[in-house]
Amino acid sequence: MINTGIIFGINGPIIYVAGNQGFKMGEMVLVGKQKLVGEVIGLTKKETTIQVYEETSGLKPGEEVTSTGAAVSVTLAPGIISNIFDGIERPLKEIQSRSGAYITRGISVEPLDINKLWDVHITVKSGDELYGGSIIAEVPETPAILHKSMVPPGISGIVTNVVSDGKYTINDPIITLKDFSGEERVLTLAQKWPIRIPRPVNKRFSSDRPLITGQRILDTLFPIAKGGTAAIPGGFGTGKTMTQHQLAKWSDADIIIYIGCGERGNEMTEVLEDFSKLVDPKSGNPLLDRTTLIANTSNMPVAAREASIYTGITLAEYYRDMGYHVAIMADSTSRWAEALRELSGRLEEMPAEEGFPAYLASRLSGFYERAGFMENLNGTEGSVSIIGAVSPQGGDFSEPVTQNTKRFVRCFWALDKSLAYARHFPAIQWLTSYSEYLSDLSPWYTANVGSDFVDCRNQLLSILTQESQLNEIVKLIGSDVLPDDQKLILEIARVIRLGFVQQNAYHPSDTFVPLTKQLKMMQTILYLYTKTKQLIAMNMPMSVLKQEDIFEKIISIKYDVANDELDKFDHYRVMIDEFYQQVLLKNA
Template identity: 45%
Template sequence: MTDTNKSGVIRDINGPIVTIDLPGIRSGEQVKIGELGLFGEVISLRGQQAVVQTYESTEGVRPGEPAVGVGWPLSVELGPGLMGGIFDGVQRPLAKIALESGDYIRRGISVPALDRGKQWEFERSETLEPGAKVGPGTVLGTVQETQTIQHRILIPPGVEGELEEIAPPGDYDIESTIARVRDAKGTVHRLSMYHRWPVRKPRPYLQRDDGVSPLITGQRVIDTFFPQLKGGKGAVPGPFGAGKTVVQQQVARWSNADIVIYVGCGERGNELVDVLETFPELDDPYSGRKLMERTLLVANTSNMPVVAREASVYVGITMAEYYRDMGYDVVMLADSTSRWAEALREVSGRLGQMPVEEGYPAYLASRLAAVYERAGRIETFDAGPGSVTLIGAVSPPGGDFSEPVTSHTKDIIETFWALSKELADARHYPSIDWVTSFSGHVQTAAQWWHKEVDAKWEKRRAAALALLARDAELLRIVNLVGPEALSSAQRWELEGASLIKEGVLQQSALDDIDTFCSPAKQFALLDLAISIFNQGQTLIELGVPVTELQDLPLLAKMRRIKSMYSSEELDQIEAFRKEVDQAMEAIRIEYAKQGEVSS
């Protein structure tokens, strides 16, 4: 740790950028600034002077006040007690801060992320005995962090050697020594139940693997049409009011990940308040307990310091990697990366760096890529496979997807759920545009769908997307010359596309039945819509007027059936399918007889 007697002084202040004289300080080290003790991070060294970006407002701080290095870079505390917590952008626990400073965060307040006084019941690993060779990621034991999550106590990266001692089962606080490891140099490392890790440094792993199974979100347009694998990288771009936050909250609530980390990065306070108030009340659909038992929130609103906003994404992804190293599948949602990029732009401007596209720094693309590349499915050192799925919301000004943040993100990620203002204005939610969106995981997801649900999944998905593409072409013709210019077959194609859009793609987050849709129900609805279209197409070839088919009551029921029956009532959907088949067969027989009579 840095010798705190060697304190420096503040020389210059430019918003959150402070220049200090502090000999011996290192790049990246954290610094306490001024009489208030504001925390900051060294981002540049110029001889004996260091440039520091502070995580809090520097209003009232004057040149000549002291500056002291704390001895480590911006780091997070990793150990039992994180789960269910709500933290700010630099991992300060907001509930504890509220008890000390009220509704507003007092500048300079320093509260540890983890409770030092709480006792945890430690169960040592049965396979470890003194004398064993251990290394980074070795599981020393477990702690039941919540009823849902078992916290595995890992040897931190950088520690390797012979296990000299391991604590017996019992209750310990996070600072108690639970193991001692002697390395090859003879140094003894005292290990507790927590450790620090610098947020800008990716945590190590044994090897990176390809994704093998989709992240099931219960949202049909995502799971069926644009699937995301566990360990994948995705983005949700869209203009204001298109529903980015709702899409991310639905993924957070219903996804089949083990752990959810939601990072509100520079979003409006009222939206984050809604998250903070709603999530603790939600029930986990998989365990039946509270969702917060496997959820962690990082809240950094738009009125909080801009530098803390930039740090919040790194804080979230580091905690996600920590639980990944325990062998869990983690999904991290960043809302939004555009606000994060704006923080980069503001800081780079104050540093006098050369701006490029729309004022963003030249390193925008590399910073975005570095964050997204920390997602992935990996093989841990001792806990089996784990994954981090990273889904970032992007808020392009005016919905312009060619702006720098969106265009660079699109080059990096594998799944692109593009939200449409036109669909949102038409009250079609989720407003994910099936023309602009894409997924690079379809082939891998198909293997899972074919094994777990139905072997026809990929064909039905391809047929639906082809019909939707044909619908877009026909609608352009209709807008120019009207529907009368279309043939009966073309008008039926429009009707079939409408069935898919309204009966499959549309899904209300506020509908108690339809807010979540199981994979089996998703396929049942898609297969039913395609079946109706195919049978209708055959009837039109027999000469049945398209208006007669459009007037069938079963089409209206097809549009409503998603909200009529839950995922457990697939037999009701199958019964309706039989009704459809009977109705279509009756029409076919009737027109076949008419054809025989006329001949």
Template identity: 60%
Template sequence: MKTAYVKIVDGPVVKATGMKDFQVREMVVVGEKKLIGEVISIDGDLGTIQVYEETEGLKRDEEIQSTGAPLSVKLGPGMVSNIFDGIQRPLKSIQDKHGNFMPEGIGLISLDQEKLWPVTFTVKKGDFVQEGQIFGTVPETDSMTHRLLIPMGVSGTIEEMVEEGSYNIEEVLLRVKDENDKVHEVKMAQEWPVRVPRPVKHRKATREILLTGQRVLDTFFPIAKGGTCAVPGGFGTGKTMTQHQIAKYCDADLIIYIGCGERGNEMTEVLEDFPNLVDPYTKQSLMNRTILIANTSNMPVAAREASIYTGVTMAEYFRDQGYDVALMADSTSRWAEALREISGRLEEMPAEEGYPAYLPSRVAGFYERAGSAETFSGKDGSVTLIGAVSPAGGDFSEPVTENTKRFVNVFLALDKNLAYARHYPAIQWMTSYSQYIADLKNYYELALDGDLVGLRNKCMDILHQEAKLNEIVLLVGEEVLPDDQRLLLAIARVLKVGFLQQNAFNKIDTFVPLEKQYNMLKTIDHLYEAGKKALSQKIPIRQIKNEDLFGKIINMKYNIENDDEEAFVHLSNEIDNFYEDLIKDNRG
């Protein structure tokens, strides 16, 4: 076994001698406490190790031993509904054994190796199997069936296999002989290095929306399954709340939520709330299709950096089983701060605001692991990455936000003025964008009987015109504007309050199906066109902007059930009748 020795301890960074036989990214155990670390640089006989546990008390000349493998996660049954730290150690199991404080040197424990799982096989003895193929299933939770995969690099004929029954994750289920007569043992669990993306058979274009039930997302700034999304915003603008809503209501098969360096009280709220949330699709606990990775701001900074890779590797594994996975990272700014701190301790040349020069490539490398794919299992799966960004003071020009913007296709800019006005989600429609709208046009046309994209573009134009008119209104007041512009301002207000603003505490409004979103937008557009027609008949704008009628349109999000299409027909008729009567009265 390769052995090195501690020379200098600088926080999470350890300098060591005797490292010439080690490899970069190799996993090691450090000192008498067997602390977990990872080699990050080697220069001749000298090496640098980032340690994922508290290094206080570590002394000079303590031994460093190699594990012979890179930092990896164990992938198998027992992941779903579990809560891990940044390097996949199960927090609930550790609490049961050691109390509320995690002891040092407990090792890289991960999945329960003793629990028995009932296995149903989809192959038989003598079958030829290939890497990535599904060879069996395990009912992991009431909502998730775990599909067991042949490990990558293993192909051949099944020489031996056990009978169907209950086994733990370390028992050998299959023995596969390859073309070179080498026999591979296949278990339920397999390991994969976290910094290496899992391969796929074929990458596919994003053609399907990640439905969230949030109108501002599904209609105005859609996220595609297999897409990338950034949610930047200053303190208190609702980044975590937005991600919680997406996590609860999106139609992904599995949710992975990474609390990456967030405050302890925020992560505690997630850990307490998620097990009590009811999945709107299965009516069971949301945790039955959720994996939580808890890494708070007071944990070792190196583990914060690793937590992102731990989560995305888990996501890729379930994608390979044919599932659609949505990963929430809250927040990537804390991850970048970990990179900055480690870089500083390594005495690397800093770039803008002290961040390392390789920050853009690390951000790109993370978001590039998103995508839709045909997997080696023969199924289609996807990984959607949604990362919150926490720019200091809400300054979007800082390096993390700017570099993230380069590599994501959806940018949901949260605005503090909207948040302080209690407009949630506080997504600023003037600065946000989605590059998936053209790709999803066919999806909308198949899902809806109408042109939602064209209607959405028309409404966006109204909002842009309103922004320009508001500059004039601030100077001279609304009364000096022509009537058609005053009508546009009124419709823009209906769009903002009645459509873009959504109430997470209202049972009808918290989740809105795409069909209702389209009907709401059609009704607002119908109001606008009817108002313009009345204007052409010389009807005064004060009569067109009827407070009761406009109030009904704004409140339709609360008053019309999600599946009540007849109510929208009735509301459109009411609009027509009101303006027809108005025109008749003015003619009389």
């Protein structure tokens, strides 16, 4: 039954309907003459509260609100990959073709192309018994992604009718199921799912394998697991978006969902243009062949911004259910939290710290908890990894969004403006960043990369920590008074910073580095440290060791040794041995 109500109050994106007209909590409604999309967020005997996902200018009391009978949902079907949506899954390219550069209020556009014919291969036959999650058809969605259409969760039965392989639209009947009560259901390639409800799974696994990114400071020092969560906090210009670009391009996720949540319009345009030009290094095809973009700029309505991350995570869970590993780039959750704050203020709720609503923490936890490595209903394994950028005002990490995010993520990549201004990228500060996944991933590194990988990583981080402590002394009394063993630590730390931690996204050999090369680089740097420490123990002064250019040669390994030339590392070990002998002979 369609319920209707009359608007009696409007406060920005929040509108009020008199009385209880039979609306349901979370229900999607159409508001006013222009049929603006809204969602019921409050119900009392006296009034119904609705948030509107579009601009409410011109809306007036007395206009009608109509129920749709369904929650705010996304359409799940072939055509999602390589598409660009707004925060409530409206395709921006289709909107542009109809209304130009700006979204016309109340425009009604199908989320996915309902006229396109897809090549469908049916994977079931009459008499098969199916359950929620069972794969019923396969569609080549892009050259990189095979779309697997599934029975919606909660539906089961016996196949009574099935079409033959051929070309079908997403709304054409594909199979007919007779459920165990005798009722028949017709299934198509498309299904709908409410964005605020996680899709069900059989089992959640522990985090035991890394999401390989090819970025040394991430893979080695602060790794993230597949199905893990990470935050990238940083002030303006520290490289949050560029870091996410690198992760999107090089991480070993099958599918990327990029959510531009409340970003500046020109920055979002740059993202869209960059992604359209990027080439997938795995296949040589455009990166968009395995990417979906959700663009919700800062001038779009705040309610749609609040919904955008739920739209993105629901799309990710759908592809996870097919057995894919999905990575979500949410840029940025601070803008999403600001949308929550504005909506909370309109609702006249009691503010908490810095005006954010008291439920900020629970909303953040609800979002990040939807990540994980799962066994799906159909028995396949898939994962959703969430990497959320945080934009604290003035780079203050003590503000509520950053602090609450730290409570719910296990990986914290803190960007540092002093590193960024010094042109050290990625500008991740190794002293304030951390990863809680290291102990879980250690067995994987030992089995697949090398038994000493974690030990080498720990030694590198120890040297960088010692450097920080020594720099405090150097600031007070200068470096000349330090003993030679401490001067060596400073020099090796410089080699680690410039030759290992710093990475050039535009250099063909340095933009992506496999784990085997990362281990070889660590071993070479630590071998240099071992040999030079032996020389220092023999009373060789640091000034003599620096006369040779061995430190600079080790720094340049990242450029001089290609990813497929790992045998060259033997040459560097020989070079270090020769350096060791030359110093002994010269100072004998």
